[in-house]
Amino acid sequence: MKISDAMVSAINDQIKAEFDSAYIYLAMSAYFEAEGLSGMSHWMTKQHKEEIEHAEKFISYLYRRGARVIIPEIARPRENYTDALEVFRTAYAHEQYITSRIYKLVDMAAAEKDYATQSMLQWFVDEQTEEEDNTGGIVSKLEFFGGDKHGVYVVDRELSAR
Ligand SMILES: [Fe+2]
Numbered sequence: 562m563k564i565s566d567a568m569v570s571a572i573n574d575q576i577k578a579e580f581d582s583a584y585i586y587l588a589m590s591a592y593f594e595a596e597g598l599s600g601m602s603h604w605m606t607k608q609h610k611e612e613i614e615h616a617e618k619f620i621s622y623l624y625r626r627g628a629r630v631i632i633p634e635i636a637r638p639r640e641n642y643t644d645a646l647e648v649f650r651t652a653y654a655h656e657q658y659i660t661s662r663i664y665k666l667v668d669m670a671a672a673e674k675d676y677a678t679q680s681m682l683q684w685f686v687d688e689q690t691e692e693e694d695n696t697g698g699i700v701s702k703l704e705f706f707g708g709d710k711h712g713v714y715v716v717d718r719e720l721s722a723r
């Protein structure tokens with residue numbers, strides 16, 4: 562069955578959203594490195610690479626469906642933050658936003674009875690649960706320490722192990 566033009570366009574938009582995510586996390590990695598928080602920087606570098614893999618998953622899916630992939634322009638990400646807590650709160654809110662986008666794609670695939678796309682998207686539904694759990698968990702830890710430097714140090718060391 563041929564994939565619809567609307568679905569191809571929506572997946573191309575999501576490819577851009579994944580590359581934008583990658584860039585946001587790369588900028589967060591650069592911020593942490595500049596702040597001397599190498600564990601958090603390392604964690605964000607891994608996150609950056611994962612987002613590129615997400616974009617690549619959507620790209621190879623469109624290839625398999627014989628659809629045209631449009632390589633997007635990537636938005637310039639925010640450079641500076643107040644502190645580590647603000648960074649992870651931003652990352653958590655961003656993952657919630659990405660989840661809402663994935664759910665909309667699922668709704669669209671269901672409405673079109675595009676079972677192949679629904680099946681492909683299931684991986685992303687599960688992945689977003691992980692992403693929200695991971696980023697939300699780090700926010701909770703930093704909040705637990707009340708944003709003090711000792712807490713940031715402890716979490717930085719923990720994140721270096723990713
Ligand atoms: Fe992603």
Ligand SMILES: [Fe+2]
Pocket residue numbers: 582612656659692
């Ligand atoms: Fe993500």
